[in-house]
Amino acid sequence: MGDLKTFLLSWSLEPTVLIGLGLAAGLYVRGWRRLRSRGRGGRILKPWRAWCYAGGLLTVFIALVSPIGTFTSLFFFMHMIQHLLLIMIAAPLIWLGAPMLPTMWAFSRRTRRRIGGLFHEAHPVHRLFHFLTRPEIALALFILVLAGWHHPALYDAAQGRTVVHDLEHALFFGTALLFWWPVIHPTGGKRRLPYGAGILYLFPAKMAGFVLGAALTLTDTPYYRTYIEAPRLWGISALGDQQLGGLIMWVVGGLLFIVPLLALVLMMMRQDEGDVWVPEVVRAREAALVDAPSA
Amino acid sequence: MSGASRGTGAALLLLLLATPLLANGGTVRISREPVGRYLISVMSSPTPLRTGEVDISVLVQDSAQEVVPGVAVVVEAVPLNMLADTVRHGATRQQATNKFFLAAKFDLETPGDWEFRVHVGEKDGGTASFQATVTEASLLDRPYLLAALILLPLLLGGWLLGRREEAREPAAARRR
Structure with a gap:
């Protein structure tokens, strides 16, 4: 069997x-269908949102299930690709899919009311999410988790241990979802940050990836015991593997940030803050509030 | 309960009960050790080893670190200082998640110290081994299931209370 086929x-x-x-x-498909059957789906959720959501889930699938996920135990650079897929592609795509509304509508009116109650302003769950999605908090958590899990002691502790490794992925993905929340509101609603502030908000995260990637690349010491001890394939040394991983974070991660930055610049230039998102929100709220708990 | 709620409940339950796949990975036990004319690396999963299913994955390479296909690999689990049977399994590519490896799956029921002997090839091969302690599996090894066992009664209680209150509301309304 050839290496590629294997x-x-x-x-x-x-x-x-x-x-x-x-x-x-x-849940998304069921909610989407129910909304459409009421003649609202087409107006509230445009097909591109469903495609974004499907793309987000597909990216998670590729990151965790495909050979990329399998080879993370042997190669650091595969782990970098996996993490970039989760935090830079899957998380924003899932939020662009505006999953809250269709997912809620998958359930009966009674269940929707119960879940909706959690997001009532006075509810502690709402207050917690409101706090965690404050731009400064979401950004700090994102950078802290990104930098923290790349510390050799924590990184090595996670490898091979299912629960700690799951926790690592959950924190990466969870803080990525929080990080993208202020710039892409998951109900398709009004974002926390205006376009200009969104551009400034993305820069520290881009710089964190840049510094971490450079630190992993511009060194002559392999940091991670996991990969020093791991079986080697394809003639890639532990140091070469780490440098390749660093380069992926540094260059590819940096390039991936350009997409949302450009999108925000374009939106800002159009200066149609109100036209792009808000009508969808109004319509979504009209539909959702039919069964939402009274405030 | 609606279809979606039942479906979600069932999926969540499956999610919590699902046994994590013992992918080839875990702890490196033997790293690029020369065995006859081969270099072998062995990994074990889960970490730490527990009673129940244990995955031993073997990578067979030549001196240039090219993967060598078609080499017979047998893994033997030998109990040390305890009463249990020695178990032998052939390692195969079919059982491996990472198809560069050959994997053997064991169902070890006895906790204690075990020696895992990896026999590679025939005349041109040899044997490498490592020792490991297999601990008694407990509920703490399955934290998701443990969390479910704690959370489920709470959720069920909340749901039943909610139903009772909802049942009372129309009755109270009728009385008014």
Whole structure:
């Protein structure tokens, strides 16, 4: 078997990931259909949002289940690709899919009321989310988790241990979702930050990836015991692997930030803050509030 | 309960009960050790080893670190200082998640110290081994299930209370 073919056959069909993704997709599709059957779906949720959501879930699938996920135990650079897929592609795509509304509408009116109650302004869950999605908090958590998990002691502790590794991924993905919240509101609603401030908000995160990537690349010492001890394939040394991973974070991560930065610049130039998002919100709220708990 | 709620509940339950896949990875036990004309690396999963399913994955390479296909690999789990049977399994590519590896899966029921002997090839091969302690599996090893066992009664209680209150409301309204 050729190396490429062998690589492409190495899938980790982890049941927890498959069930989780199936559940997320199933609820979205069901809610979407229900909204459409009431003649609202087309107006509230445009097809591009569903495509974004599907793309986000597909990216999670590729990151965790495909050979990229399988080879993270052998190569640091595969881990970097996996993390970039989760935090830079999957998280923003999922929020662009505006998943809150269709997911809520997958449930009965009674359940929607109960879930909706959690997001009532007075509810502690709402207050907690409001706090965590404050731009300065979300940004700080994102950078802290990104830098913290790359400390060799924590990184090595996570490898091979299912629970700690799951926690690592959950924190990466969870803080990425919080990080993108202020610039892409997941109800398709009004963002926390105006376009100009959104541009400034993205820069510190871009710089954190830049510094971390450079630190991993411009060194002659492999930092991670996991990869020093790991079996080597394809003639890539532990140091070469780490430098490649650093370069991916540094260059590819930096390039991936350009996409949302450009999008925000374009939006700002159009100066249609109100036209782009708000009508959707108004319509979404009209639809959602039909069954939402009274304030 | 609506179809979506039942479906979500069932999926969440499956999610919590699902046994994590023992992918080839985990702890490196033997790293690029010469065995006959081969270099072998061995990884074990889960970390730490527990009673129940144990995955031993073997990578067979030549001196140039190219993967060597078609080499027979047998893994033997030998109990040390305890009463248990020695178990032997052939390592195969079919059982491996990472198809560069050959994997053997064991169902070890006895906690204690075990020696894992990896026999590679025939005349041109040899044996490498490592020792590891297999601990008794407990509920603490499955934190998701443990969390579910704590949370489920609370959620169920909340749901039942909610239903009772909802049932009372129309009755109270009728009385008014």
